[in-house]
Amino acid sequence: MQEQKGESSPSISSLSIVQMNGVSASYDSKEYVLKNIQMSISRGANYAIVGQSGSGKSTLLRLINGMMSPTKGKIMVDYNIPNPSDKKFKSLMHKIGYIPQNLGLIKNSTVLENVLIGALPRVSGFNSFFKKFSDSEIDNAKKILKQVGLQGKAERKVYMLSGGEKRRVAIARALVQKPEIILADEIVSELDHVTAREIMEVLAEAQATMKLTAIMVHHDLQLALEYADRVAVIKEGEKVLEIGVEGDKIVDFQSGNYTQTEILEMFTNESKE
Numbered sequence: 001m002q003e004q005k006g007e008s009s010p011s012i013s014s015l016s017i018v019q020m021n022g023v024s025a026s027y028d029s030k031e032y033v034l035k036n037i038q039m040s041i042s043r044g045a046n047y048a049i050v051g052q053s054g055s056g057k058s059t060l061l062r063l064i065n066g067m068m069s070p071t072k073g074k075i076m077v078d079y080n081i082p083n084p085s086d087k088k089f090k091s092l093m094h095k096i097g098y099i100p101q102n103l104g105l106i107k108n109s110t111v112l113e114n115v116l117i118g119a120l121p122r123v124s125g126f127n128s129f130f131k132k133f134s135d136s137e138i139d140n141a142k143k144i145l146k147q148v149g150l151q152g153k154a155e156r157k158v159y160m161l162s163g164g165e166k167r168r169v170a171i172a173r174a175l176v177q178k179p180e181i182i183l184a185d186e187i188v189s190e191l192d193h194v195t196a197r198e199i200m201e202v203l204a205e206a207q208a209t210m211k212l213t214a215i216m217v218h219h220d221l222q223l224a225l226e227y228a229d230r231v232a233v234i235k236e237g238e239k240v241l242e243i244g245v246e247g248d249k250i251v252d253f254q255s256g257n258y259t260q261t262e263i264l265e266m267f268t269n270e271s272k273e
């Protein structure tokens with residue numbers, strides 16, 4: 001079922017914003033790094049993906065972003081198959097604020113220059129080549145820098161920033177895109193407990209005020225459960241659980257078979273492996 005939308009600017013409007021049915025993915029066509037993934041992410045949700053290193057978390061985000069295609073199965077983002085060579089998905093891609101695991105910042109450029117990269121899709125032709133932005137785009141970028149707690153740092157080169165500040169720049173660049181979905185790959189990993197939560201609060205506030213869907217990869221299950229409505233647990237390429245907190249309990253939404261004690265035992269065993 002395809003929704004009617006304006007041709008020039010497709011908006012992300014379906015109830016289930018990301019839908020994966022039997023998705024498997026491979027980099028070398030020999031071994032699947034993701035296997036038969038079923039996933040349904042509601043519009044406006046704060047969805048987390050957790051798993052050990054190499055389990056396939058970044059690959060999942062790349063599939064949603066259209067950076068790679070599934071080998072088997074189907075993935076839909078607002079009823080569109082992610083495919084950058086498809087014109088319609090290309091405009092949708094501009095509404096996906098993707099923050100890669102390495103942040104993808106230009107270290108020798110200033111904070112403001114990095115953040116304005118998020119506005120590039122709105123700059124046309126010649127101006128886009130010379131990265132020439134209107135005053136209103138610059139004002140908007142500065143407003144977002146304030147929103148993420150980087151006021152007074154616009155002219156600072158990125159290599160001079162702390163780890164937490166660099167994360168804020170990457171968030172600001174994604175927000176300048178005026179996204180409807182944020183994909184963040186381990187944005188708070190390797191940060192201390194306090195800074196990690198400060199960054200999560202910045203994202204949570206942006207999500208609420210800008211009505212975003214957030215899909216975030218985390219290493220820390222506890223942090224993921226603290227902020228996310230749903231947490232998908234990936235193990236060796238398979239989605240083994242989908243859990244969330246209801247009241248004061250951890251609930252298994254995927255099969256309904258596991259109790260909180262069993263879920264926690266799985267993680268205790270995993271960390272011993």
Ligand SMILES: Nc1ncnc2c1ncn2[C@@H]1O[C@H](COP(=O)(O)OP(=O)(O)OP(=O)(O)O)[C@@H](O)[C@H]1O
Pocket residue numbers: 027028033051052053054055056057058059060101
């Ligand atoms: N470009 C690539 N070419 C070949 N194999 C890849 C490529 N990228 C990832 N892989 C492999 O795919 C599997 C899943 O990788 P992925 O990066 O999705 O894991 P991850 O869960 O994000 O791990 P981490 O927590 O370390 O970031 C790993 O076995 C990895 O070696």
Ligand SMILES: [Mg+2]
Pocket residue numbers: 057058059101185
């Ligand atoms: Mg990764």
